[in-house]
Amino acid sequence: MTDLFLKAFIYLVAAVIAVPIAKRLGLGSVLGYLIAGVIIGPLTGLVGSETNTIQHFAEFGVVMMLFLVGLELEPKMLWAMRNRLMGLGGLQVGITTAIVMAIALLFEQPWTIALAIGLIFALSSTAIVLQTFNEKRLTKTEGGRNAFSVLLFQDIAVIPMLAFIPLLALPELVEKAKHAAASASEHHEQMSLVAGLPGWAVGLVILGSIAGVVVGGHYLSRPLLRFVASSGLREIFTATALMLVIGIAALMSLIGLSPALGTFLAGVVLANSEFRHELESNIEPFKGLLLGLFFITVGAGINFGILFEDLFVIIGLTIGLMALKAIVLLLLTLIFKIKGSARWLFALSLAQAGEFGFVLLSFSMQNNVLPAETAQLLSLVVAISMFLTPGLFILYDNVILPRYEKVSNDREADEIDEQGTVIIAGVGRFGQVVNRLLTGNGVKTVVLDHEATQVENLRKINIKSYFGDATRPDLLHTAGIEESALLVVAMDNEETTTELVEYVKHTYPHVKVLARAFDRGHAYKLRHAGADFVIKETYHSALEMGAEALRTLGSHPFLVEQQKAMFNQIEKQSSEKLYQSWLGGEESQTYDNHFQHLFIELEETIREAMDTDRMDKHALTEREWTPPPKGYLDEFGAPPSDDQPNEPLNDASDEQEKPA
Structure with a gap:
């Protein structure tokens, strides 16, 4: 137990120190987590053999992230993006797989290994890309939306990949690992709902499970969440949210599907639920911590021994892979008419291999598709490409984006x-x-x-x-x-x-x-x-919103106008004092203290004014919101024209126009 506490403390200290520094330097939190992992893993050896086990646990952060992504997508929205989903995503996965496979064949790899490598390298990192998009507020941009379509297709494509990869098993690997494979097969049977079933039965179980997630999410989750919410205990609602995500992930694993896809589907089903925001707020902290832990384990899992043995091969494969994927993505931007800086954001953000590559590599080893030595080398390529991805975002922010902005704004x-x-x-x-x-x-x-x-x-x-x-x-x-x-x-x-x-x-x-x-x-x-x-x-819009809040809560509209006018008048008076203080060039600390004192005084003045009965002392400014009486302009003439001088303003920042 003591060792567990010490390891947890090391991971947390590394994150607490490295991530804020990386954010302050403009590197992003993902690169901070990766650097923290490298420091406590390969460089100092503070963590070691437990990294792979922790990584499998931390991958659940990706599952939670896709559940939250699903909550943001209504089924109608998903249907609306079907063309980009199938077109961009399908072409990216298909073309990248074919080119990588062809290159592997040129290096005299068997076609089964070449195809497996192509499938693994076709995927990109959903965790890094979406996390960075959220931090940099790129999710709603054209490049961000198209990149999300590709990532979503890739996550869905993991399912047929998991079904297809065992068919690529090499006979010599099967024979070499016969005993180990037998024990692994026995363990798999104990943890699977479809092991030993004929193909048609497996299909029925899978369809039934997916239907259960959809129907249960739509009809059963709402009564359950209402029942839990009625208890008024936030921790129980948090437990319920985790129960739903973990339960669906376990079900998908038992039937041989991707847990991430299952939770994403559940999130889409619950996107219209009245409990959507509550689910998001309860899951978000766990997702953030687990994703951070996952990135740390990626950095800590880099084996410098193998890396230095084949340094030039691994670096060459990594750079070659990222360049190849970027070229394919840039070609797709021409087909789908993605222009400007959006095409570079789209291409650079998806140029790496992804976290599901670790899953497929492990799965390929278990099913005797890839030799252990090859899988270790490829896992380093996946990890280093993920490690380099934040640098591509920095390149986009500091080099590419300013050039496009300059071109657009430097025209005559x-x-x-x-x-x-x-x-x-x-x-x-x-x-x-x-x-x-x-x-x-x-x-x-x-x-x-x-x-x-x-x-x-x-x-x-x-x-x-x-x-x-x-x-x-x-x-x-x-x-x-x-x-x-x-x-x-x-x-x-x-x-x-x-x-x-x-x-x-x-x-x-x-x-x-x-x-x-x-x-x-x-x-x-x-x-x-x-x-x-x-x-x-924002001043008048915020003031109007506050007035509408009072009206909604039952205050009479005339009383609200009185209170709004009083608030505005008192605010102007206090602002004039602050302006004079600002003109005097006082020290910042004195200015802050003055502001705090004035604000407290202002709040007291407002409370006193709001408590005063002024219904028999209506000022002209409190009636200006009512329509003028009939014949007003005929009797008093038109309001003053624009070329007449205006009164000087006491506080121009907060002043309203004088009534005619």
């Missing part, structure tokens, strides 16, 4: 052939709304954006926009800044936004500047630069 600026009352710099999700509101009211706008793809997307929906950098004086001149009444700054770079505001207010002081801020500090910078109106991009 469009020739601006019109001028407008308002110039809008930046038409992302924020600037688009401003532009639509203005043009909908007949205001002539000139829209500029430095993202070429954004401009092209807007043109597709008949929103006229121009590609160009709004900070360029010549481009502003062409857009008619001298004659414009207003400049709306909605760009996504804090420094560039501030510089643009400062330049325009200094050079064209007559132009009113409305600017979007990212946060309070940026709002103060913009206000100091001279912006006439500044708004934090």
